[in-house]
Amino acid sequence: MSTTTSKKLNVKTGMDTESIKADILSHLRYSLATDIETANKKEFYKSVVLSVMDRLHDSWLNTQKEYREKKTKKIYYISMEFLIGRLLDNALVNLNLEQEFRDACKDLGYDYEEIRDIENDAALGNGGLGRLAACFLDSMATLGLAGFGYGIKYDYGIFKQKIHDGYQIERPDDWLRFGTPWATTRPSVMYPVRFYGRSVPYTDEDGHLRFKWENTQHVYALANDIPMPGFRNGVVNNLRLWKATSPKSLDLTSFNQGEYINAVRDIELHENISRVLYPNDKIFVGQELRLKQEYFLVSSTLQDILREYKQQHDDLRDLPKYVAIQCNDTHPNLAVPDLMRILMDEEGFDWETSWDITVKTLSYTNHTVLPEALEKWPVSMLRNLLPRHLQIIYEINKRFINKVHEHFGDDVNRVRRMSIISEGEQPSVQMANLGIVGTHKVNGVAALHTDLIKKTIFRDFFEMYPERFTNKTNGITPRRWLKQCNKPLADLITSEIGDSWITHLSDLRKLDDKVNDKKFMKKYSDIKQQNKERLAAYVKENYGFELNTKAIFDIQIKRIHEYKRQLMLAIYAAAQYNYIKANPDAPVVPRTIIFAGKAAPGYAMAKMFIKLINSISDKINNDPDMEGKLQCFFLDNYSVTLAEQLIPAADVSEQISTAGMEASGTGNMKFALNGAVTIGTLDGANVEIKEEVGDENIIIFGLTVEGVEELRRSGYSSWEYYNADKALKQVIDQIRDGFFEPDHPSLFHTITNSLLDGNDYFLVLADYPAYAEAQKEVDALYSKPDEWFKVALYNTARVGKFSSDRTISDYATDIWGCEDQLNKGREYQGS
């Protein structure tokens, strides 16, 4: 290498402000053909990111090289969703270059925050499941695991939510309109993904019956890579997102002009596969395009994994030794028949060998017990789209049913329940059953949830394969969810106990001792106040609404769903309104209730909840009697970026699902870490949060899982609860009679009908009295600020267990067989 090139290379990777400035200017000129005088903010942002990328590329390449040379076991996390949000802050935190980039921007005449805010969220997910995948990528890189994400590069992420006249309106999320500088397209990494055709039998040279999948049509999957840096450890892993493109060579010579135009137009059809993320959270809608997306992801990913593998290893029988594949929910579970197909049809292995490799390589995570979420693909659809896979699934099922007979004897009902193919009017493939049979580990996402799947939806399977089931309680990355989103708190903590907590979150326990340190506690509470004011400024600027920063900030942010019971908090808000109206002179602890969340576009009831919340909010916020006492506000277009603003400002975290329905929750962990007090049911990971923070530091109310069962068994009647609680009855009557929507008094009948005549499946009325009592506890505690902030600090100090670093270490040890990688000293140990 000549000295001039190496000098140039050095400039590109310099870690000081001056070389960063030089690179930003150079990218403006040589990558974007503009200059500092004429560039707009978007262009400036782009050249900032390109300069960050320059500083990632060496580590990115070196990390991959090291994995190759050392033949490190690789972990592939396949997911239809990666809700990664913005990447700039995250990259700079992990590279330890925040200050340098801040200064560089400033010197060049830009405010870093303004530039950061140019970035669109990469919102390639619906909620918890997708955000979990993003936290896992951060943790895998930080722990130095060779962990790779595989997903789809949707042109449109989760829709943008607008509120018009109180109603949700969906708008396309055109996040790639100006491209994204984070993704590198790799023309050399492209695979055909086949569909349709038929399975053709033939006899091979050894006289064995084999099958070929013929007459298929195909699209191409093109790799786009996004770097995933670990926290200050030089590791950069990869998130590979596939984009659908049409077949390379259309033979245009044979076309007349009309055919030519049509052929070009068909390109659109092929590319539709990666066009848009399905916006449904926990509801299975059996659309063919979605099935195509799932197979598109699985097929391209397996081809990529096996190509890589073959470059380094000779014998596919060793696959499970060097490769672990985690399926995020059942969405990628076609990996079971597809890996079988490749091993048998393309690699020539027999069934038993292929099965052994497949089961040992794959594992699957279950994220919900809600029956309507479980994927069941119609056999007819599979037969058309993936005939060879369907044939393999039938064979898997046949062999499995034989085993069930061996294990349980002739128990027809059990066989019916366990069959991968459900018979009936529309026979379908139960993707969860396929996942349990075809993988070596199935995990739930919180202790309670794992117990539940063993006892309920997967009970038969648990009895047959108890060793397959394991719990891996979810976690969140402390880099994004404390260090980045709550810098003042992160800095305070670091100044007291050092910064080892960033990668060893349990070290926050050292803060336990600070509860009696008045000076520290003053700073801790001041930071909460500061964060509330920061949020208030944002709301003022964007909505013209003034939040009362002296009030309790009581926040519920998550997808809108009946089981999450946003309705219960809305009823509480209305009941408070009524109370204040009736008792104008009574002292009240001021409260500001904040909601945010999207409803699936086809989920009418959830959309009605949004309208109701907005109607109640209007009533409250426009009544002068509420001033200084009560506010209620729905923030539109909930996103990762909005969560980063809301969570640090919360006093109260609402985690109020019907017990047994929220598999884990991860927002609950983020709030607790940032010092909000949880009001919640004994559901999902709330149970474990309570164990960690202590009973006195969390406000638990309502029915337990057993209580719910018992109540349903003994005959629940929501009318009884309605008649028994005056305040509750008053609110329900108001909702029903048009008090909140006088121009359209019957608007909310679907809601009140479901609560009363529909007998309130989610037990809102049953839990309401206990909830209202719990809210009184919140008021009482908040009235004693010293007590309140002690409780808050115990939350911050004691939720170390919920670091996704811990979750990933558990996966590495119990599922992926790569615990040796955890101890390679690649971890940041604190400065």
Ligand code: CRA
């Ligand atoms: N909606 C669960 O409901 C859980 C996440 C991540 C969910 C949450 O309680 O925290 O997964 N389930 O494990 C899901 O998506 C398909 O099921 C979720 O995000």
